[in-house]
Structure formats: structure tokens, C-alpha cells
Amino acid sequence: MSQSTPVFLEEYLKLHAADLADRLQRLDADEARALLRQLPTEKAAAALAETEDERIPDLLAAFDAVQLAKILEHIAPADAADLLQHLSPGRRREALGKLPGEIADGLRALLRYPEDSAGGVMSNRLIALREEMTVEEVRELLRERAQEERTEDIAYLYVTNQEQRLVGIVSLRDLVFRRAERSMGEILNRDVKFLRVTDDQEELARKFEHYHYLGLPVVDVDGRLVGVVRASDALDVARKEATEDMQLMVGLSGEERAQTPWQQSIRWRLPWLYVNLATAFLAAFVVGLFEDTIAHWTALAIFLPIVAGQGGNAGMQTLTVIIRDLALGEIAPGDGRRALVKEITLGLLNGLAIGLVVGLIGWWWKGSMMLGLVAGGAMVLNQLAAAASGVLIPLGLKSLRLDPALASSIFLTTVTDVAGFFFFLGLATMGLKWFGM
Amino acid sequence: MSQSTPVFLEEYLKLHAADLADRLQRLDADEARALLRQLPTEKAAAALAETEDERIPDLLAAFDAVQLAKILEHIAPADAADLLQHLSPGRRREALGKLPGEIADGLRALLRYPEDSAGGVMSNRLIALREEMTVEEVRELLRERAQEERTEDIAYLYVTNQEQRLVGIVSLRDLVFRRAERSMGEILNRDVKFLRVTDDQEELARKFEHYHYLGLPVVDVDGRLVGVVRASDALDVARKEATEDMQLMVGLSGEERAQTPWQQSIRWRLPWLYVNLATAFLAAFVVGLFEDTIAHWTALAIFLPIVAGQGGNAGMQTLTVIIRDLALGEIAPGDGRRALVKEITLGLLNGLAIGLVVGLIGWWWKGSMMLGLVAGGAMVLNQLAAAASGVLIPLGLKSLRLDPALASSIFLTTVTDVAGFFFFLGLATMGLKWFGM
Numbered sequence: 001m002s003q004s005t006p007v008f009l010e011e012y013l014k015l016h017a018a019d020l021a022d023r024l025q026r027l028d029a030d031e032a033r034a035l036l037r038q039l040p041t042e043k044a045a046a047a048l049a050e051t052e053d054e055r056i057p058d059l060l061a062a063f064d065a066v067q068l069a070k071i072l073e074h075i076a077p078a079d080a081a082d083l084l085q086h087l088s089p090g091r092r093r094e095a096l097g098k099l100p101g102e103i104a105d106g107l108r109a110l111l112r113y114p115e116d117s118a119g120g121v122m123s124n125r126l127i128a129l130r131e132e133m134t135v136e137e138v139r140e141l142l143r144e145r146a147q148e149e150r151t152e153d154i155a156y157l158y159v160t161n162q163e164q165r166l167v168g169i170v171s172l173r174d175l176v177f178r179r180a181e182r183s184m185g186e187i188l189n190r191d192v193k194f195l196r197v198t199d200d201q202e203e204l205a206r207k208f209e210h211y212h213y214l215g216l217p218v219v220d221v222d223g224r225l226v227g228v229v230r231a232s233d234a235l236d237v238a239r240k241e242a243t244e245d246m247q248l249m250v251g252l253s254g255e256e257r258a259q260t261p262w263q264q265s266i267r268w269r270l271p272w273l274y275v276n277l278a279t280a281f282l283a284a285f286v287v288g289l290f291e292d293t294i295a296h297w298t299a300l301a302i303f304l305p306i307v308a309g310q311g312g313n314a315g316m317q318t319l320t321v322i323i324r325d326l327a328l329g330e331i332a333p334g335d336g337r338r339a340l341v342k343e344i345t346l347g348l349l350n351g352l353a354i355g356l357v358v359g360l361i362g363w364w365w366k367g368s369m370m371l372g373l374v375a376g377g378a379m380v381l382n383q384l385a386a387a388a389s390g391v392l393i394p395l396g397l398k399s400l401r402l403d404p405a406l407a408s409s410i411f412l413t414t415v416t417d418v419a420g421f422f423f424f425l426g427l428a429t430m431g432l433k434w435f436g437m
Numbered sequence: 438m439s440q441s442t443p444v445f446l447e448e449y450l451k452l453h454a455a456d457l458a459d460r461l462q463r464l465d466a467d468e469a470r471a472l473l474r475q476l477p478t479e480k481a482a483a484a485l486a487e488t489e490d491e492r493i494p495d496l497l498a499a500f501d502a503v504q505l506a507k508i509l510e511h512i513a514p515a516d517a518a519d520l521l522q523h524l525s526p527g528r529r530r531e532a533l534g535k536l537p538g539e540i541a542d543g544l545r546a547l548l549r550y551p552e553d554s555a556g557g558v559m560s561n562r563l564i565a566l567r568e569e570m571t572v573e574e575v576r577e578l579l580r581e582r583a584q585e586e587r588t589e590d591i592a593y594l595y596v597t598n599q600e601q602r603l604v605g606i607v608s609l610r611d612l613v614f615r616r617a618e619r620s621m622g623e624i625l626n627r628d629v630k631f632l633r634v635t636d637d638q639e640e641l642a643r644k645f646e647h648y649h650y651l652g653l654p655v656v657d658v659d660g661r662l663v664g665v666v667r668a669s670d671a672l673d674v675a676r677k678e679a680t681e682d683m684q685l686m687v688g689l690s691g692e693e694r695a696q697t698p699w700q701q702s703i704r705w706r707l708p709w710l711y712v713n714l715a716t717a718f719l720a721a722f723v724v725g726l727f728e729d730t731i732a733h734w735t736a737l738a739i740f741l742p743i744v745a746g747q748g749g750n751a752g753m754q755t756l757t758v759i760i761r762d763l764a765l766g767e768i769a770p771g772d773g774r775r776a777l778v779k780e781i782t783l784g785l786l787n788g789l790a791i792g793l794v795v796g797l798i799g800w801w802w803k804g805s806m807m808l809g810l811v812a813g814g815a816m817v818l819n820q821l822a823a824a825a826s827g828v829l830i831p832l833g834l835k836s837l838r839l840d841p842a843l844a845s846s847i848f849l850t851t852v853t854d855v856a857g858f859f860f861f862l863g864l865a866t867m868g869l870k871w872f873g874m
Contacts, residue, residue, distance in 0.1 A: 016630070018647045026769070050649075052767075142613050155592045155609070155651060172592075172609050176579050193453070209676055210455045212487075212669040214592060214651050231668035232649040235675055239646055242676045243761050246683040250753040258762040258776045262783050269754050273787055276750045277794065280743040287739045294731075294738045301731045301738040302724045305745060305854065306717040313713045316687040316846065317706050324680050325695040330489075332463070339695045346699050346706070353707055354714060361718065409753065417742065 009038055017046035025055050025259075033062035041067075045074035048083060054259065056086040065091070069098035072107070078123045078233070081110035109226075118204050119197035121237055122218045122227030128160045129170065131185035135178050142175070155214035155230075159188045164224040166217055168192055194219050195229060204229065205238035206329045245327050248405035249319070251276065276410045283308075283417035290425035293432060299366045300428055303375045306358065308420035311382035312413045314350055318343045318390025319412050323405045326394060340391045347387025351380035370431050378424035385419040386412075446475055454483035462492050462696075470499035478504075482511035485520060491696065493523040502528070506535035509544070515560045515670070518547035546663075555641050556634035558674055559655045559664030565597045568604065568622035572615050579612070592651035592667075596625045601661040603654055605629055631656050634663060641666065642675035643766040682764050685842035686756070688713065713847045720745075720854035727862035730869060736803045737865055740812045743795065744861045748819035748853035751787055755780045755827025756849050760842045763831060777828045784824025788817035807868050815861035822856040823849075 012020055012035065024032045024047055036044050036059060048059060048071060060083065063071065068087075072080040072095060084092050084107060096104045106124050113119025127145060129138055138157070157175070159168040168188030178187055193211050195204055195218045207216060208231055216234075218227040244254035251272030256265060287294075287304070294300050322339060325331040331339065359376025363369050393411050394404035449457055449472065461469045461484055473481050473496060485496060485508060497520065500508065505524075509517040509532060521529050521544060533541045543561050550556025564582060566575055575594070594612070596605045605625030615624055630648050632641055632655045644653060645668055653671075655664040681691035688709030693702060724731075724741070731737050759776060762768040768776065796813025800806050830848050831841035 016628070016648065018649070139613055142610075172613065173579075176576055176609065176612055191453070205672075205676065208669065208672050211453065212455070212673070214667060214669050230649075230651060231672055232645065232651050235642075235645050235668055235672045236649070238672055238676050239642065239679045239765060242680045243682070243764060245680070246686070246761055247757050249683070250757050251750070252754050252757060256758055258758055258768050258772065258779070262779050262786075265779070265783055266786055269751070269783070270787060270790060273747065273751055273754075273791060274794075277743070277747060277791060280746050281798065283746075284739045284743050287742070291735050291739070295735045298728050298732045298735070298738075301735075301741065302721045302728070304738065305724070305742055305858075306714070306721050308742060309717050309720075309850065309854065310710065310714060313688070313847065313850075314706070314710055317689050317709075320683050320687050320689060321693055321695055324683055327680060328676060331695050335695065342695070342699050342702070346702055349699075349703055350707060350710060354710060357711075357714065410750065413746065413750075417746065421742075 009035075012039070013043060017043070018050045020047040021050035021052075024059065025052060029058045032059055036062045041070050042074050045071040049075040049079035052257075052259075053082070053086065054257070056083060060087060065094040065098050068095040072099060073103065076123050077103075077106055077110055077125050078121060081107055081120070082115065084111060085115060113197055116201045116237075117197060118195040118199040118218050118229060119227070121201075121204065121233055122195075122197075122229045123233075124227045126217075126225070126228045127157055128164070128225055129157055129184050131159055131161070131167065131183065131188070133184050134180065135175055135182050135184075135187070136180035138170075138184065139175055139180075156217075156228075158192070158217045158225055158228070159184050160225050163222075166192060166194060166219055166223065166225045169217070192217065196221075197226060201237050201241040202327070204234060205241050208234040208238065210329070242327055245323055245403070245405035248403055248407070249323060249409045251407045251410050272407055272410060275407065276413075279410065279414035280417070282414065283421055286418055286421045287425065290421075290429060293425055293429045296432060297371075297428065299368070299371060300425065303358070303362060303371070304421065304424060307375060307378045307382055307424045308417045310354060310358075310379060311386040311416035311420045314347065314383055315386030315390045315412045315416050316409060318346075318387050319394060319408055322391055322394045323408065326398065326404045336391070336395050340388065343387040343391050344384060347383040348380070351383030354383065355379035370435060371428075374424065374427040374431050377427055378420065381423040382416060382420040385423075386416045389415040446472075449476070450480065454480070455487045457484040458487035458489075461496065462489060466495045469496055473499045478507050479511050482508040486512040486516035489694075489696075490519070490523065491694070493520060497524060502531040502535050505532040509536060510540065513560050514540075514543055514547055514562055515558060518544055518557070519552065521548060522552060550634055553638045553674075554634065555632040555636040555655050555666060556664070558638075558641065558670055559632075559634075559666045560670075561664045563595065563654075563662070563665045565595055565601070565662055566607065566621050568596055568598070568620065568625070570621050571617065572612055572619050572621075572624070573617035575607075575612055575621065576617075593654075593665075595629070595654045595662055595665070596621050597662050600659075603629060603631060603656050603660065603662045606654070629654065632666060633658070638674050638678040639764070641671060642678050645671040645675065647766070679764055682760050682840070682842035685840055685844070686760060686846045688844045688847050709844055709847060712844065713850075716847060716851035717854070719851065720858055723855055723858045724862065727858075727866060730862055730866045733869060734808075734865065736805070736808060737862065740795070740799060740808070741858065741861060744812060744815045744819055745854045745857035747791060747795075747816060748823040748857045749850045751784065751820055752823030752827045752849045752853050753846060755783075755824050756831060756845055759828055759831045760845065763835065763841045773828070773832050777825070780824040780828050781821060784820040785817070788820030791820065792816035807872060808865075811861065811864040811868050814864055815857065818860040819853060819857040822860075823853045826852040 110124060155172055157170045158166055159170060161167050168190045169192040170184055170188050174187050193216060195207060195216050197218055197220050214231045216229050217225055218229060220226045247254050253268040256268055355376035358379050359372040362375040363372030389412055393408050397406055398404040547561060592609055594607045595603055596607060598604050605627045606629040607621055607625050611624050630653060632644060632653050634655055634657050651668045653666050654662055655666060657663045684691050690705040693705055792813035795816050796809040799812040800809030826849055830845050834843055835841040
């Protein structure tokens with residue numbers, strides 16, 4: 001390090017790679033690149049592997065193809081493939097060209113899988129064993145491998161047959177505990193749970209959550225073992241995937257973050273706001289149908305947003321429970337009807353409980369029992385509409401093979417606004433016509 | 438098994454414990470208990486460990502204290518403590534009394550920690566090593582332990598000093614790879630990340646996501662090693678914890694599921710619906726202030742819900758991004774101001790883009806330029822209010838040490854309704870007064 005090295009470089013060197021990545025993300029692009037160039041390759045590589053996708057293109061600009069190749073060699077292949085995904089095709093080819101052939105081939109294989117599939121998350125740096133190998137032979141093999149390459153934290157080893165198909169699993173613990181002369185075939189567990197390369201993030205998260213393993217093997221379409229996903233990598237995926245729904249629900253991209261530049265945010269958000277606007281005009285059109293009624297009875301304008309808003313809120317409760325249960329895999333195909341019955345029951349009871357209060361307030365505030373009856377009645381009906389749509393919208397989106405969360409709150413409030421306005425103003429019009437004011 | 442054993446029992450026996458638990462949860466309470474009694478203790482215990490909390494009290498009713506004690510012995514202590522938490526204090530004491538003293542003491546220690554803390558999630562069945570032990574001695578120790586008790590999948594071993602304080606970590610891999618005569622002191626890594634027993638689920642999930650380890654040790658207030666959390670257990674916690682926010686946002690309990698009985702659901706949901714109703718009347722009161730204006734100009738009633746609803750929608754987008762980033766730990770303390778500036782910018786631009794369209798439609802539909810100006814202007818102002826409250830509500834809740842998601846959508850729509858109605862009807866009243874219609 002030269003004399004001009006800033007004092008704080010030593011501080012950075014002491015940090016865990018994940019913490020270093022955090023710091024890099026908080027610096028200006030120029031400062032971050034300058035810092036990266038000063039770091040030893042191993043440290044820079046580890047920090048880049050932990051960096052959020054969005055900042056990667058900026059940071060990689062600090063390096064030429066040879067430096068990039070060195071960085072790629074120092075991190076796990078899954079992380080290296082992620083970095084490569086953020087380079088232009090030209091630079092990617094260049095960097096791969098500077099890598100030893102075997103490593104480059106491995107990375108090219110990983111790049112073929114979508115980033116959000118098991119194939120995209122898995123590491124292909126795995127050790128596959130044969131059934132006839134003994135505990136002692138495996139220990140020896142691991143010792144050799146440990147010297148020739150950086151291996152990852154592993155908890156299990158996988159056993160394959162001659163066609164490279166996965167046949168069983170041996171825990172690293174067994175290698176410590178079992179006697180040296182036992183063969184893999186004797187100690188392996190054949191009931192091995194696995195992922196397919198094409199499994200998406202949701203499936204991946206679900207299998208990890210369901211089975212509680214520290215790692216799951218990944219097989220290709222022919223059942224050949226091609227990689228492994230560790231629970232600690234799945235955790236990342238699971239948290240992002242699970243929380244994505246809350247953004248999709250309100251018409252946001254699952255990828256948006258507080259740090260996303262506003263130019264990108266507006267491109268993601270504005271289209272859904274326009275969709276919402278169109279549905280709002282649909283609801284406004286319903287109000288327009290009853291303009292004469294409102295002109296006769298302006299107190300209706302006060303209660304209009306209450307009936308619609310309360311329906312929207314109760315509907316959001318139902319919608320959110322259903323979407324979360326779908327995401328966590330707690331609703332099976334047959335459960336839709338049961339959920340609908342429960343939510344309709346709740347809608348009726350909530351509707352009566354709220355409708356009664358709204359009706360009494362309407363009567364007391366404006367001195368009109370008719371207003372109370374109309375507001376209370378519309379509230380009950382709209383709570384039923386809210387409950388039904390809260391269940392049916394996500395299940396409907398799912399049956400269309402869309403994400404059940406996709407813009408669902410926008411669709412839901414369309415229903416509760418249109419239905420709320422229609423029930424309330426419709427009842428009011430009937431009341432005016434039949435009973436006068 | 439007796440002759441009357443149903444045919445399908447054999448099918449159940451072949452299932453993975455997690456899949457068996459799924460089946461149990463889909464049976465009637467009576468059928469489930471009958472099935473549990475027929476299963477071998479080990480299988481029943483494994484299935485109960487995987488069962489959702491809600492069904493546990495029902496299922497445990499199948500067993501007497503002696504049977505319960507046997508079940509508790511067959512599962513990981515953390516799972517056993519979870520089961521015990523669902524028994525009445527009397528039955529709990531009875532079951533603990535039937536267990537060997539050492540195991541009962543371990544469980545009593547675990548029961549002292551809240552279920553949603555690192556202490557509540559951790560396993561206390563861990564192997565702590567001393568620095569002076571050699572690789573060979575540790576291998577021997579593990580072999581002995583493997584025979585006397587069920588050990589869990591482990592990836593790391595922890596090294597403690599004489600005061601039982603955590604001093605370093607050794608990976609299981611090292612035990613396979615390193616030479617037999619090396620001591621733990623020579624091969625351990627002193628830079629060990631850890632959890633504190635009091636860390637809550639959110640902190641736990643964040644540390645796992647940040648550092649990507651397969652396991653983290655847990656220390657008590659004095660720095661003594663008391664347990665270990667595996668990444669695969671953290672994954673469960675992380676998914677539930679991360680998605681809890683989407684329910685809290687809309688005024689739901691984080692624990693509600695589609696399967697929750699309606700009697701419980703209504704007790705959780707109705708109070709927040711009443712809070713929402715109170716805030717809706719606050720907004721209605723604002724509308725009531727301008728009843729004369731509406732009586733003069735009923736077209737306002739049509740645009741009223743559009744201005745408010747569009748503000749609510751845009752505000753929900755901001756709110757959701759902020760809450761998700763807070764949950765995933767991607768917003769640091771200093772980032773609040775930056776997020777506010779970004780969202781206000783977006784609010785202004787979205788407001789102009791939507792306000793223009795609303796204004797033009799208002800002008801064209803009702804032939805009144807004034808209506809267009811009022812609607813468009815109110816839309817811009819309300820988008821700014823939405824953006825500001827979308828950032829400030831979660832940060833405000835956080836600074837009050839509440840969950841940033843808690844009922845935040847109810848608070849947000851209160852702001853966007855009140856502000857939207859006030860801006861729109863206020864501008865309309867000014868327009869009527871100064872320019873006529």
C-alpha cells in the first residue's frame with residue numbers, strides 16, 4: 001500500500017465482507033470504485049459477492065477483464081454468475097476468456113439458468129461420491145479437494161450412480177462418526193429431497209421451509225446432480241420472495257427499493273397508478289349515474305367514502321391473509337371454498353357490527369332514520385362484496401397463472417368502490433322514490 | 438399393529454415428518470389424534486415438531502404425561518419447548534416431571550425465553566469444545582456423543598474458554614480436513630458472529646441474511662454460549678417474520694392464517710375496522726364542512742373519491758417500499774431523509790402526470806374548466822401528502838418503538854382521505870367564491 005492510502009483503508013480490511021459491501025453501497029460510485037481497487041482481490045471479490053444487484057454494474061466498471069477474471073475466481077460460482085449477469089455480453093465474454101477453461105465452462109452452464117430459479121441460485125462446486133467408496137476414501141478425497149480449491153461450508157455430500165443420477169445423501173457428520181471401512185452405499189440415506197434446476201424461487205423457499213435441511217441438491221431434467229443450494233442462500237431468496245408480494249399487491253415492482261433511483265421508480269409505479277385511475281373513473285361513473293339523488297340529498301356525499309373505504313379496508317384484510325397463506329404454501333388447492341365460507345361469514349358479521357354503528361351515527365348526525373338504514377344496509381352488502389373479492393381475486397389471478405398478489409389491491413378496491421357506491425346510492429334512490437325523505 | 442389397523446397407516450409411515458404433519462393438520466381433531474396414537478413414538482414426535490402451532494393443543498390432548506415425556510425426548514429441545522408452551526401449566530409440570538432431570542432442566546431453561554427470540558428458536562443441544570483439544574480428541578468426542586444421543590445436522594462447532602464464554606468457531610469440515618494433532622486453538626476462527634438470547638426474530642433473520650452462515654451461536658448476557666440456531670430454522674422464522682408486516686400493515690394480527698377459526702379472526706380484525714371507521718368519520722367530518730359547496734356543485738361528489746383514492750394508492754406504494762426495506766434491513770438510520778426527498782419528488786411528478794389527466798377529464802366530462810383545475814390541483818397536493826406520509830408514518834412508528842408496519846395503511850389512508858377531501862373541496866369553495874361557476 002502506498003503512502004497516500006487513506007487511513008481508513010485498514011478499518012475496511014477488518015470488516016466482514018457483508019459489512020464491507022454495506023459500506024461500498026453507501027459511497028459515491030467513484031469513491032466505491034477507488035476503494036475497491038485498493039482492496040486485495042480476495043477482499044474485493046468477497047465484498048462484490050455480497051453487494052446488492054443494483055450497484056454491481058457501477059462497481060464492476062472499476063476493473064479490466066483480467067482483474068475481473070481474478071475476482072470471479074475468488075468467489076463462489078453462483079455469485080460469480082450473478083456478477084457476470086450484470087456485464088454487457090462483450091465484457092462477459094472477455095472476462096470468461098481470461099478464466100481457466102473448466103471454471104469458465106462451469107460459469108457458462110450456470111448463466112443458462114434464470115437468476116430466480118434453483119439453477120440460478122445453486123452452487124455447482126459440489127463433491128459427488130460413488131456408492132462403492134469407503135468412509136476413509138471419502139475423507140482422503142475431501143482432504144485433497146480442500147487443498148486444491150476453496151470449498152464452501154457444506155453439511156451434506158451427495159452420492160450418484162454411473163449416469164451421474166442422484167441416489168442418496170451422506171451427512172458430513174457421518175464421515176466423522178462412521179467407521180473408516182464402511183461404504184457410502186451402506187451409510188447413505190436414499191430418501192433424499194431435491195430441487196429441479198427449473199424450480200422457481202417460491203418452490204425453492206417452500207421446500208427449504210418444509211423440510212428444514214441445511215442444503216438441498218439440484219438435479220437437471222434427466223435427474224443428474226448438477227448443483228446444491230445451501231439453506232443460508234435460500235434464506236436470502238426466501239425473504240425477498242416472501243416480501244415481494246407486499247409490493248406486487250399495491251402495484252409496485254417486486255424489485256423496487258427505497259434506494260431505487262426515482263427515474264426507475266416512476267417508470268414502475270406510474271402505469272399502475274393510471275390503471276387505478278381508470279378503475280376510479282369506473283367507480284365515479286357509478287356515482288355519476290346517481291347525481292340527481294345526490295343533488296336531492298347532499299348528506300349522501302358524506303357517507304359515500306365511508307361505505308366504500310370501510311369495504312376496501314376489510315377486503316384488504318381478507319386479501320392479505322389469502323396472499324400470505326398462498327405465499328407460505330399454507331393453502332392447498334381444496335382450501336379455497338373453505339376460506340370463502342369463512343370470509344363471507346366474517347364479512348356478514350363485520351358488516352352487521354359496523355353497519356349498525358354507521359347506521360346509528362347516520363341517524364343521529366343527520367336526524368334521518370332513512371339515511372341510517374341506507375348507510376347501514378349498504379355497509380353490510382359491501383362487506384360481503386369485500387370478503388368475496390378478497391378471496392376470489394388472488395385465487396383468480398393464480399388460476400390465470402399470474403402472481404396472486406399482482407396489483408390485487410387495485411382490483412379489490414375497484415370492486416369495493418363500485419359495489420359500495422352502487423349499493424349505497426342505489427338504496428338511497430329506492431328510499432327516496434318509495435318513502436320520500 | 439393390530440388387524441384393525443387401517444390400510445393407509447403404512448402409507449403415513451413412509452412420509453417425511455413434514456408431509457405427515459401436513460396430513461395431520463387436514464384431518465379432524467379426532468381422526469388426527471387416533472392416527473397419532475397408532476404411530477410409533479418417534480414418528481409421532483417428528484410430525485408434532487413440524488405441526489403448525491395452532492393445531493398443537495388439539496393434538497397433544499391424545500397423550501398422557503408419560504407418553505408426552507417420551508415424545509419430548511424424541512425431538513429437538515427447541516421443538517420440545519415449543520410443544521410444552523402449548524400445554525396448561527399443570528400438564529407442562531407433569532410432563533417435565535416424567536423426563537430425566539437433565540433434559541427437563543434444559544427445557545425449563547428454554548421455556549424462559551420468549552418464543553420469538555433467539556433464545557426461543559435456538560437448540561441447546563450443542564457441543565462446545567476447549568481450545569486445547571486436538572482434532573483427534575474432538576473426533577473421538579463426536580463419535581461418543583453420536584451414540585449416546587440424537588445430534589442434529591451441524592456444520593460448525595464452537596470453542597469456549599473456562600468461563601464458558603464463546604471464543605471461536607471450527608467448521609465440521611476442518612475436522613475432516615485438518616491433521617489429527619492440530620489443536621482447536623490453532624485452527625479456530627476468532628472472528629465469530631453470534632446472536633444474543635434476547636435478539637428478536639427480526640434481528641435473527643437479518644444476521645442470517647447478512648452473513649450467510651449455516652448456523653449462528655447464541656450467547657447469554659454474560660457472553661456464555663447457551664445455544665445454536667441453524668439457518669434452516671432461521672428460514673422459517675425469516676419467512677414468517679418478513680411476511681408478518683404485510684398483515685400488520687392492513688390492521689391484522691401477524692399470526693392470522695386462512696385456517697384461523699372465524700371467532701378468533703373477528704376478535705383480531707374488528708377492533709382495527711372500528712379504528713378505520715373512526716378515521717373515516719374524521720374524513721367525513723371534513724366533507725361535512727363543505728356540504729354547502731357540494732349542494733351547489735354536485736359534480737364534486739363524483740371526483741371526491743377519485744382524488745382521495747388515488748392519493749391512498751400512491752401512498753400505499755411509498756409505504757410498502759419503506760416498510761419492506763425496513764424489514765429487510767436495507768434502510769439505515771440516515772436514509773430517512775434521502776427516502777423522503779425521493780418520494781416527495783416522485784409524488785410531485787406522479788401528481789402532475791395524474792392531475793393533468795384528471796383535470797382534462799373533469800373539464801371534458803362536466804364542461805367546466807374550473808372543475809378540471811380544482812381536481813387537478815387537489816390531485817397534485819394530495820400526492821405530496823401521500824408521499825410524505827408514506828415515509829413518515831413507518832419511520833414515526835419505528836421511533837415510537839412500535840412495529841413500522843402496525844396498522845400503517847389505516848393511518849395512511851386517514852391522511853390521504855382527510856387531505857384529499859380538504860384540498861379538493863377547499864379549492865372548489867375558493868373557486869366558487871372568487872370566480873363563480
